[in-house]
Amino acid sequence: MSVAFHQVLRHGMLAASGNPALAGWVRRHGTLLGARRFVAGETLDECVRVLHRLRDEGFGTTTTLLGEAVTSERTAQGVAAEYVSVLRRLANEDVGTTVALKLTHIGLDVSEGLVHETVAAVVRCAAKCGNFVRVDMEQSSKVDPTLRLFRRLRSEGLTNVGIVLQACLYRSDGDLRALLPLRPNVRLVKGAYLEPREIAFPRKRDVDRNFVQLIALALTGDGLTAVATHDERIIERTLDIVRAQGIGPDRFEFQMLFGIRPRLQRDLLQRGYRVRIAVPYGPDWYAYFMRRLAERPANAFFLWRALFQK
Numbered sequence: 001m002s003v004a005f006h007q008v009l010r011h012g013m014l015a016a017s018g019n020p021a022l023a024g025w026v027r028r029h030g031t032l033l034g035a036r037r038f039v040a041g042e043t044l045d046e047c048v049r050v051l052h053r054l055r056d057e058g059f060g061t062t063t064t065l066l067g068e069a070v071t072s073e074r075t076a077q078g079v080a081a082e083y084v085s086v087l088r089r090l091a092n093e094d095v096g097t098t099v100a101l102k103l104t105h106i107g108l109d110v111s112e113g114l115v116h117e118t119v120a121a122v123v124r125c126a127a128k129c130g131n132f133v134r135v136d137m138e139q140s141s142k143v144d145p146t147l148r149l150f151r152r153l154r155s156e157g158l159t160n161v162g163i164v165l166q167a168c169l170y171r172s173d174g175d176l177r178a179l180l181p182l183r184p185n186v187r188l189v190k191g192a193y194l195e196p197r198e199i200a201f202p203r204k205r206d207v208d209r210n211f212v213q214l215i216a217l218a219l220t221g222d223g224l225t226a227v228a229t230h231d232e233r234i235i236e237r238t239l240d241i242v243r244a245q246g247i248g249p250d251r252f253e254f255q256m257l258f259g260i261r262p263r264l265q266r267d268l269l270q271r272g273y274r275v276r277i278a279v280p281y282g283p284d285w286y287a288y289f290m291r292r293l294a295e296r297p298a299n300a301f302f303l304w305r306a307l308f309q310k
């Protein structure tokens with residue numbers, strides 16, 4: 001399949017995911033459609049079972065309570081409270097799991113003041129538990145407030161917080177350069193959202209090229225670089241850079257999503273590299289699941305076939 005056709009399919013999937021009829025149908029048939037492949041379960045108990053299994057296999061993990069686009073202050077406060085109890089539970093489980101969250105799940109769409117309050121509470125709780133919180137990166141309209149919040153938390157002395165930059169965006173090179181003096185814990189990804197060509201590389205090969213450049217740049221800094229991809233070529237290019245520059249294993253790690261390329265995950269582990277698996281859970285899995293389906297043509301075809309055969 002051509003790259004261009006895949007892009008059209010991906011855009012179609014992501015655009016269609018906003019349709020309420022499709023959302024209702026996918027939610028009802030989630031198990032049949034394979035949502036459990038990407039999501040550890042709807043409850044924290046189910047998720048913790050998966051975290052234990054992955055820890056026993058030698059993986060690091062990070063978990064996320066799924067959800068986004070919350071517009072009520074009360075709901076956002078509830079999500080923050082939920083994250084605090086997740087952190088307390090993880091402290092008792094000894095699974096070495098960090099936490100990642102989306103700002104629109106925890107108050108960004110209400111106000112920047114609220115999201116600072118909720119995220120700071122979660123990050124402080126994580127600090128007390130000896131844990132770490134990653135702030136995911138959402139669509140481009142959220143990049144500035146996300147970077148502002150990250151800087152504010154760091155200026156308040158909170159160092160157990162990390163950020164994500166997306167290789168699809170032209171601006172990420174400048175954003176990374178500006179962050180490097182903070183010695184950030186930065187996760188680099190290709191980018192999972194639909195973005196206009198005015199601000200994002202329209203061609204996949206340009207995203208990939210920029211991804212490698214960002215990895216090389218991040219590795220010149222003193223922070224931790226998390227290379228989050230299932231793309232073997234990007235992984236091997238990262239290892240070339242690491243070897244050429246004599247970068248130690250404490251300065252980088254690979255991250256992958258639960259359920260995607262498990263053989264590659266185990267292979268990297270066996271080769272002696274650190275691999276962290278992002279394991280999401282929760283009843284609000286629809287938007288996450290649709291992004292995963294859109295990333296791969298075979299997934300998208302599977303959904304369309306199921307939809308039209310119903």
Ligand code: FDA
Pocket residue numbers: 135136137138164166189190191192193228229230231232255256257260261277278291292293294295296299
């Ligand atoms: P690419 O899409 O080229 O895939 C490489 C290969 O991996 C494919 O050929 C296929 O074999 C396999 N693969 C990839 N996706 C698959 C899928 N869904 N199903 C089956 N196979 C698949 N994005 C974002 O915008 N903000 C964020 O905060 C994050 N956070 C994040 C954390 C972690 C740990 C990861 C791994 C990824 C993210 N992402 C993200 C998502 C990221 O931007 C990107 O959309 C996906 O990782 C897919 O891109 P790849 O780099 O894997 O390459």
